[in-house]
Amino acid sequence: MSDLTHTQRSLHAQTSQRLARLHQLGFADRPDEEFDRFSSALARDSGVPGALAMVNAISDRQFFTGVHLPSAEELGSVAEAEALAAAVGRVMPLEHGYCPETMDRTKPLTLPDVCMKPDFAGNEVVDLVGIRVYMGVRLIDKEMEIPLMTICVVGRERRPMKDGRRMLDYIKQRGAQAQYLLDQRISALS
Template sequence: MSDLTRTQRSLHAQTSHRLARLHQLGLADRPDEEFDRFAHVLARDSGVPGALAMVNAISDRQFFTGVHLPSADELGSVAEAEALAAAVGRVMPMEHGYCPETMDRTKPLTLPDVCMKPDFAGNEVVDLVGIRLYMGVRLVDKEQGLPLMTICIVGRERRPMEDGRRMLDYIKERGAQAQYLLDQRITALP
């Protein structure tokens, strides 16, 4: 485990607790209609052309409890939509994408152009999915003080750096809405 990044070590140390809580909430390993709808609205209202949006339960892997992928019409081809769906699916390894990094942050992560940071540009999703833009924020189980999930929007076109503030405001607002949905589930537990 010595070659793991600090973020991976931190997430790894909490995996069993996080996985148990996600299972208790019914969010660890099956799609959720409410979070699928949330991801759809998250993408639709983001202002990002052809956006992908996820509600991501993070344990020893990333599981997209809620996901929105752009349609063939948005992408311009059925083949491209099918290829994207096959590449993304509902499960990704921890080393793909930026949500594991977001889990370790108290503030949102916004990257108008992931290629501007060498450590982010080398992530496998840049080539696998063509990601150039990322914005995400973590969701926390406030009762246990444990980060459980993220919401994120990814795009395949970079944005000008001056869009960074708008991206930050948008993901913070939507993060508060997703946190409310998670809080409701936690409160409803027996």
């Protein structure tokens, strides 16, 4: 395990516990209509043109319990929308994207231009999906005291650096809303 990054080691240490909880909640391997609607609103209200948004259940992989992909109308091309849907889907390896990194942070991660940070510019989603913007925050299972999921918005056009503060405020606000939804689901188990 020595060749794993710090983030991968942290995630790996809690994988079995997190996966069991995600299965218990029904988030490990099936879409959730409420989180799909949440993702659509998250993308729509983000101010990021052609945004993708996800509610991401993270275990030994990433599973998008909620997802919003831009329409052909938003992208200006049916072929582009179909290619994006094929590239993203509902499942992604842990090595792709920035949500695994977000799980290891106590604060949101906002990147108005992922290419400005060498650690993030080399991520496979930059080429696979064309991601240039990321904002995400983790959701905590307060009973188990572990990070369980993330919400995120990604875009394919970089934002001006001055948008960083607005992005941070937005994802924090939406993170609080998503945390409430998660807390409600956890409470319903009791």
